[in-house]
Every structure is written in C-alpha cells, then in structure tokens.
Amino acid sequence: MPLYSMTGFARTQARVNDQTSYTLSLKSVNHRFLDAQLRLPSGFDALEMELRRVLKESLVRGHVELTLSIDRSTQQAAGLNRELVAGYLDAFRAAQKEFWLAGDPDLNTILRIPGALEANHRGSGEEDTAALSASVLAEIGPLLEQLKTMRAREGESLGEILHGSLDRLAQAVEGVSQLRPEVEQRYQERLTQRLSAAAGSEFSRQRVLEEVAVLVDRSDIAEELARMTTHIGHFRELLSAGGEVGKKLDFLLQEMNREANTLLSKTGGVGGKGTHITELGLAMKAEIEKAREQVQNVE
Numbered sequence: 001m002p003l004y005s006m007t008g009f010a011r012t013q014a015r016v017n018d019q020t021s022y023t024l025s026l027k028s029v030n031h032r033f034l035d036a037q038l039r040l041p042s043g044f045d046a047l048e049m050e051l052r053r054v055l056k057e058s059l060v061r062g063h064v065e066l067t068l069s070i071d072r073s074t075q076q077a078a079g080l081n082r083e084l085v086a087g088y089l090d091a092f093r094a095a096q097k098e099f100w101l102a103g104d105p106d107l108n109t110i111l112r113i114p115g116a117l118e119a120n121h122r123g124s125g126e127e128d129t130a131a132l133s134a135s136v137l138a139e140i141g142p143l144l145e146q147l148k149t150m151r152a153r154e155g156e157s158l159g160e161i162l163h164g165s166l167d168r169l170a171q172a173v174e175g176v177s178q179l180r181p182e183v184e185q186r187y188q189e190r191l192t193q194r195l196s197a198a199a200g201s202e203f204s205r206q207r208v209l210e211e212v213a214v215l216v217d218r219s220d221i222a223e224e225l226a227r228m229t230t231h232i233g234h235f236r237e238l239l240s241a242g243g244e245v246g247k248k249l250d251f252l253l254q255e256m257n258r259e260a261n262t263l264l265s266k267t268g269g270v271g272g273k274g275t276h277i278t279e280l281g282l283a284m285k286a287e288i289e290k291a292r293e294q295v296q297n298v299e
Contacts, residue, residue: 001241001242001243002152002155002156002242003152003155003156003158003159003239003242003243003245003298004148004151004152004154004155004242004243004298004299005151005152005153005154005155005157005158005297005298005299006028006029006030006031006061006062006063006151006246006297006298006299007028007029007030007151007154007297008026008027008028008147008148008150008151008154009025009026009027009028009147009150010025010026010143010144010146010147010150011023011024011025011026011143012024012025012139012142012143012146014135014136014139016128016131016132016135017128017131019072019128020070020071020072020128020131020132021070021071022068022069022070022071022132022135022136023067023068023069023071024066024067024068024069024136024139024140024143025065025066025067025069026064026065026066026143026144026146026147027064027065027067028059028062028063028064028065028147028151029062029063030061030062030063030296030297031061031062031063032061033061034055034056034059034060034061034062034064035062035063035064036052036055036056036064036066037063037064037065037066038051038052038065038066038067038068039065039066039067039068040066040068041068041070043129044068044129044133046133047133047136047137050133050137051066051136051137051140054137054140054141054144055144058144058148059144060244060299061244061246061299062299068136070132080116081115081116084113084115084116085110085113085116088105088110088113088116089105089110092105151299154297155242155298155299158294158297158298159239161294162235162239162249162291162294162295163236163239165287165288165290165291165294166232166235166236166291168283168287169228169232169256169284169287169288170229170232172280172281172283172284172287173225173228173229173232173284175276175280176221176225176263176277176280176281177225179276179277179280180221180222180225180277220266221262221263221266221267224259224260224262224263224266225263227255227259228256228259228260228263228284231252231255231256231259232256234252235249235252235253238252243299244299245298245299246295246296246297246298246299249295249298250292250295250296253288253291253292253295256284256288257285257288257289260281260284260285260288261285263277263281263284264278264281264282264285267281
C-alpha cells in the first residue's frame with residue numbers, strides 16, 4: 001500500500017444538460033483527524049449528507065475542502081411581476097382620485113420599479129436539482145481517486161525525505177557506538193580519581209572500583225543505542241507498509257527523541273571524545289525534529 005500525504009488537489013467539470021454545468025473540486029491539507037468542509041449552494045442538503053458519507057468512507061485523515069460551483073448558462077426570460085405592478089397602478093389611481101390629479105401612469109417608470117421585472121430561469125427547479133445531484137455523486141468517486149493519486153505522489157516524496165533522515169540517524173548511532181568504549185573508559189578513570197581523592201586515608205581500591213562499576217553501569221548508553229536502532233528499523237517497516245501510519249510514525253519519533261535526550265544526559269561532561277558524542281546526539285535530535293515536521297503530513 002502506498003504512503004499517502006494529506007496534501008492534494010483534484011478538480012473536475014461536468015455538464016448536466018444544455019443549460020447547467022458545474023465544477024467540483026477537492027483540496028486537502030494535513031489535520032489530526034478527518035475534517036470535511038463542504039461548500040455547496042443552498043438547496044443541496046441531501047447531496048451534502050451523501051457527499052460527507054462518501055468522504056468519510058474514502059479518506060482517513062486531513063482537512064478536506066469540497067467545493068461545488070454551478071454555472072447556469074440558460075437564457076433568462078423577463079417576466080412581469082403582476083402583483084407589484086397592479087399594486088402600483090392601484091396606488092396611482094387612488095392618489096389621482098383623492099387629489100384630483102391629471103395624467104396617466106408612465107410605463108417606463110413602472111418597469112424601473114425594483115422587482116417589477118423578474119428573470120425566469122428555465123430548468124432550475126426540483127428536477128434540475130435532482131439531475132445535478134445525481135451527476136455530482138457519479139463524479140465524486142473518480143475525483144477522489146484523482147485526489148488519492150496526487151496524495152500518493154506526495155507521499156512517495158515524503159517517504160524519500162524520511163528515509164534520508166533515517167539514514168543520517170543510523171550513521172549518528174553508529175558513530176556513537178564506535179566512541180562508546182573509549183568514552184566509558186575515560187569516564188571510569190575520572191570517577192576513580194575523584195573517588196580516590198574523596199576517600200583520603202580510608203582509601204580502599206576494591207571499594208572504589210565497586211562504586212565506579214555501579215556508576216559506569218548507570219551511565220552506559222548501550223540500551224539507548226539498541227532501542228534507537230530498533231526504532232529506526234520499525235520506522236522503515238512502517239514506511240514500506242504504507243497506509244494509515246502517520247500517528248504511529250509520530251509516536252516512534254517521540255520515543256527516538258526520548259532516547260537521544262537520555263543519551264545526552266548520560267554522556268554530558270565526560271570531555272574528550274564525549275564532546276563528539278554530544279555533537280552526534282544533537283545531530284540526532286535535529287534529524288528527529290525534521291522528520292517530525294514531515295510526518296505531520298503523512299496520513
């Protein structure tokens with residue numbers, strides 16, 4: 001299964017009949033859950049509910065905007081608002097009679113009254129709405145496939161970026177592993193010197209070595225390196241599996257960041273090549289943060 005990004009766009013145009021056509025578009029960006037926002041003209045409540053159902057069945061995560069724009073290229077026939085015109089004429093005659101006025105109503109003046117003329121749209125009733133809804137429902141499936149294709153292409157690019165981050169993380173882990181024995185030896189020597197100085201006249205080499213062994217064991221970073229390697233392997237497996245893995249990848253990166261922090265805390269202040277371990281640990285954290293930014297857009 002491909003790795004899907006949550007970023008994508010798809011659009012289609014269709015004609016219902018000689019008078020009506022429409023544009024249907026889908027746009028998606030990253031979001032923790034599926035957040036569908038539909039922009040439809042008024043009077044399409046039933047269509048909106050059906051479209052929401054289709055989106056929910058087809059997509060897992062992302063902020064999705066669906067927009068339906070209708071173009072009615074019908075000829076408009078001008079119709080007379082008889083009720084409004086009759087009311088105007090009645091008022092005119094009543095005023096004429098009451099105030100003994102002369103003259104006749106002016107047709108041009110009457111037709112300029114707001115609402116006196118109405119534009120009649122042919123084929124824009126319930127029958128046209130039903131036909132348009134049916135057409136949209138027939139187009140939404142192919143449009144979603146078009147969106148998924150684009151999200152898959154974006155996901156492939158994300159996968160390449162994330163694999164690059166994993167490669168650099170693995171190199172840093174290997175670098176720390178190679179430095180670990182020497183750093184542990186240096187740490188042991190420093191502890192031995194300090195404990196011997198603190199013990200003074202009551203110096204017991206065996207006792208000091210026992211204390212040093214305990215402290216060195218507590219500062220050992222072998223477990224952190226092993227867990228980091230395991231997390232990197234699991235991360236690669238999830239990338240290869242694809243599908244809905246965004247949340248799992250984000251969790252793994254949190255665990256990796258925790259291991260990097262522990263590694264840094266255990267090796268801080270050792271000096272010598274321990275400084276290089278600190279640099280590698282900081283490089284790990286930087287790569288993890290870059291990966292987390294990319295993973296936020298994985299479905």
